[in-house]
């Protein structure tokens with residue numbers, strides 16, 4: 001074959017736009033021109049709108065619902081209640097956690113703003129009139145918003161529908177408001193370590209209820225073709241294929257008659273993993289009316305009803321020797337799951353991956369117990385930009401290490417360096433049985449300490465303290481566990497958490513790849529193409545990446561828990577390698593040599609020792625459709641379903657410096673330095689963007705986000721008036737850095753990064769705030785660190801005025 | 802509900818229609834004119850996803866009735882490209898500086914930044930942050946949005962200088 005190009009090997013490599021380059025994003029071109037296609041942009045012929053009548057009460061019996069007046073409102077087409085869904089058996093739906101959830105309140109409401117009736121009309125305004133006209137007669141019942149009170153002997157029973165059931169899907173129950181107990185670790189060994197420890201510390205650590213709050217709320221458009229009997233469901237789905245399976249199971253429609261399309265998604269952060277009543281009601285609506293039905297939630301609906309995160313009441317304990325070497329950890333969690341156990345975690349894991357709680361530290365013994373509890377709050381419990389409760393776990397351990405450091409009088413960096421898993425210990429099996437793939441924690445932390453002149457900062461802090469000023473330095477050295485996951489321990493509703501990629505190479509050498517994941521802003525169209533470019537020797541600009549249409553993409557479990565790169569990214573590499581294996585056969589045929597005589601170079605197979613004899617991938621692609629060795633089938637395509645052998649364990653070292661105004665309680669973040677190690681880096685620009693975004697969300701959580709409830713179950717602050725989303729003004733400036741410790745088991749060594757900054761960020765902020773008060777004997781302050789709360793701390797210490 | 806006639810100019814095009822008096826401008830733009838660039842993130846004037854330019858002001862179109870825009874001159878992100886159809890400096894800046902991720906806030910951000918640069922051709926980073934503080938972004942952490950606006954300001958200033 002001819003080698004017409006005069007480019008050098010390096011130039012050819014650069015033209016590929018492959019792994020490691022800061023390629024500009026392919027998806028941007030439509031977004032910057034207002035040509036994205038989000039679910040609310042979907043406009044089908046004859047489309048109508050639906051929305052909910054919601055309960056003002058958190059706990060009440062529904063005595064009656066009168067829909068007559070609503071049905072008479074001009075433009076209103078139908079009003080659905082639980083009674084209408086009952087004959088279809090759709091008034092309740094299964095949750096991912098084995099429980100059931102009311103689609104429309106059936107005799108009782110269990111939380112404020114719960115869905116009670118669904119009004120469908122010609123336009124949004126007619127629907128809103130119809131909602132006003134629905135008359136619901138409630139009898140209010142005693143409300144439980146505190147999980148501790150929910151477990152009191154004489155507490156009212158919230159879920160009468162499961163009263164008497166000793167298991168609602170995730171373990172044995174001990175009380176009518178109890179959902180499960182999850183217990184891991186070695187209780188005896190842990191107790192022994194505690195009883196013989198030189199030092200022990202204990203702290204009540206509450207990780208408040210927060211909400212992922214993507215800028216685009218959740219929604220869908222359901223469209224039934226009554227002639228073909230086919231349902232198309234557009235929606236804000238982080239996991240479209242799972243939605244198709246769930247809809248098939250719930251609605252009893254054959255799965256091949258359902259097409260789920262996740263168009264562009266305006267951020268997800270976990271909020272768009274679950275299945276919500278709106279999806280079911282819109283689907284019933286289109287079946288009943290024969291017209292497409294759109295449901296898009298409002299912001300208050302979003303914050304008050306679709307998947308919240310956290311709400312973990314944790315008691316953490318560490319045992320250590322007199323030098324601050326940790327010997328055991330014990331944690332109890334009271335997990336407030338709200339009215340239905342509907343958290344989105346791998347089904348077998350009632351507390352997700354919380355047992356990663358030993359973090360980056362080599363701790364010999366651990367015992368963890370989690371009790372899930374029902375309360376009169378919205379259901380959910382998702383990974384808000386974290387991999388299944390890793391954030392809770394990481395927050396707990398990072399806080400506790402600081403508490404211990406203060407108790408034994410060790411520097412907070414030193415105690416970490418002392419307890420880290422060492423580089424030689426990898427692959428490292430934690431006492432809670434996770435096999436950490438790779439890491440170098442010492443290098444990461446030392447690099448950060450040097451970059452910020454840690455000693456200098458501590459000296460400055462000393463001085464400030466002498467002058468009565470408050471300055472805090474927070475460190476977080478987290479380890480994530482992402483890329484769920486190996487099907488031997490991860491499934492959703494029995495489906496292993498693999499992911500997939502299908503590649504087709506066109507005759508002229510360009511390609512399309514489809515994957516089972518779904519970007520919500522992560523930039524998959526850009527980054528997957530880079531993986532493929534490097535693997536296949538085809539420029540990333542010549543590779544189209546598609547996701548989100550279940551009719552065309554191979555089955556996958558979706559995007560959440562930083563699983564896209566670790567799982568689907570691996571599938572992409574593996575599928576590409578299948579193509580390359582076939583390409584080698586074709587090249588050998590073209591060049592009339594044996595396969596063994598060929599070697600790969602950037603974008604071509606060359607004959608060893610005869611560098612001018614080569615076949616480029618472009619030439620091979622064409623040959624695949626006309627010039628094949630005998631016995632080889634035409635075409636150049638491959639599919640890979642990748643079941644990861646293990647999770648990946650990204651890690652990082654973050655350092656945050658704050659100044660606290662003791663008179664106003666205001667916390668000013670002076671500096672934030674984030675070093676991430678996500679293994680092989682596919683696109684540094686995208687990684688940096690992910691880190692900025694994750695840190696900003698962490699900042700929001702640590703400094704202001706909280707969904708609280710009054711004693712009658714009214715949700716407080718479920719609008720942008722109150723729920724804290726930092727603007728450009730409050731948001732600190734971020735400094736980023738990295739080390740690269742590839743994952744040994746991932747085909748390209750990548751680990752995933754999207755969630756690390758949120759996991760590590762929250763504890764870095766919180767540790768910094770507490771550190772500002774450490775010299776005054778304060779070991780813990782509850783999040784969020786709002787000025788009012790921080791000022792109260794100052795006042796309690798007598799330094800508030 | 803009886804309908805009211807409205808006339809306005811949107812992205813240089815004359816528009817007239819009959820609308821319910823309570824129809825929000827954002828719904829008019831999105832659903833009647835099929836200009837889906839302006840997004841709805843809250844409907845309460847907080848997020849800025851629906852920001853458009855109305856008679857030389859940044860306006861949150863979720864909190865304006867369509868009838869209030871009678872006679873107005875409106876630009877949405879769809880009208881932001883240069884006259885020759887090429888990307889405007891701001892659009893280019895967002896792409897070059899990775900100023901967007903999910904893209905949901907982007908049309909509003911671009912429209913707000915456009916007005917800002919009309920009023921202040923050379924804003925400092927602090928000024929950019931302050932002037933964009935009515936627009937929320939959940940993805941980027943703002944740092945690259947600030948850079949994107951800076952990029953556009955520098956490019957436009959260089960062009961102006963070259964023209965002088």
Ligand code: FES
Nearest residue numbers: 842843844849863
């Ligand atoms: S939708 Fe208009 S400000 Fe949020």
Ligand code: FES
Nearest residue numbers: 902906938939940
């Ligand atoms: S890019 Fe997603 S909200 Fe700004």
